[in-house]
Amino acid sequence: MTLRSVVAPIVVGVDGSAAARHAVRWSAGEAARRDCPLRVVHAHTWPTRRSRARYAAEYGYRRALLSRARRWVDEGVALARGTAPAVRVEGDVRVGSVVELLREESRSARLVVIGAADRGGPAALWEHATAAKLTAQGHCPVVVVRGQPGRAVHRDGPVAVGVDGSLASGAAVGFAFDAAAAHGVPLIAVHSWHRLLADGPLAALPMRQGVEADEEWLLDRQLAVWERRYPGVAVRRVVTRGRLIRSLVERSAGAGLLVLGSRRRGVSGTLLGSVEQAVLHRMPCPVAIVGAGAQG
Incomplete structure (x- = not known):
């Protein structure tokens, strides 16, 4: 029996970035307030044939990618448990696109949460495009958590x-x-x-x-x-x-x-x-x- 079969969880996507860690902390606190489980997930795709050419052993490289993905999820799970010990947390790694994974998760989720880096450029465009696709195609609200070190975020604000x-x-x-x-x-x-x-x-x-x-x-x-x-x-x-x-x-x-x-x-x-x-x-x-x- 998975956590989702008991009560709708909050789902947070991670990618090893500081923005994702910030999103995990927020999600853990939110799950504690709402008395629901938390799922920490990551989706990764195998590299194309062109990019694989740089590596002598394709099998070894795939194992390295999968190991990194699992490490990111494990770190996210540990961070969530340290932030909100009473929250039930599970992690999951899938092969595929981020949008496809989070869209599927949204079918049984209370919230889907993604982190957004405090910067502009291509990264911000990708994050906004992900949020747009999830909003258009998903089945639950999407929360974008930004981290701005120079500006205070009032967690207990209105x-x-x-x-x-x-x-x-x-x-x-x-x-x-x-x-x-x-x-x-x-x-x-x-x-x-x-x-x-x-x-x-x-x-x-x-x-x-x-x-x-x-x-x-x-x-x-x-x-x-x-x-x-x-x-x-x-x-x-x-x-x-x-x-x-x-x-x-x-x-x-x-x-x-x-x-x-x-x-x-x-x-x-x-x-x-x-x-x-x-x-x-x-x-x-x-x-x-x-x-x-x-x-x-």
Whole structure:
């Protein structure tokens, strides 16, 4: 009997990097809070014939690759157990692509977690592409854990969520309430609006006030059902005029987790939306991306 047959686990992917170790620590803490198991997994592919030519013994090289993969997973398991001794942890090594492994794991997972290095360039593009594919093709929320040594991450800070009235946003709000309840922290619901007729210096004040009232009603409506389900979660509403990205970054300072909804579904998703990409670049805290069909 595996851990997954008992209760849905959190799954974290590792690759031996500092970012992956940071993701393992966060995942172990999250598993302890949610009282669920943790799976530490790694997927690797055999090298192509062209790259194998550098090695005299293909068999020996394959054994070395497999040994390295197992070492990374074993180190991740040990780190998770040291971080949260009460959490049940298991490791797994598979041959194949990272996305295929994590997508399959997401079928029975509560969360899938990946680490993101604090740098730009090709590495960041690969990490964002992985998150985009998992969000589009996976079956549970995806959490991207960034490590920024120069900026403090408040693990016990509030949970922040972006709200825009869409179906994906509704799924994100539900996930955010559940996370806030698990952590015992408040929830910050951020809604930003921009309408040409009610914006700019020529807009009449009564018109703008009317639009603001409409937007506040929209936010209240999307929060209402979740407030009834989670009466113990304190909610702070934030309705601002302007770009959602700026509002999220400014209003979520000090958050322990930021939750975003993603409309991207289907097998072709390879890029995150502009809001998700910008937030991943700017926010030091972990970012959860919840697809409209995700089951957390």
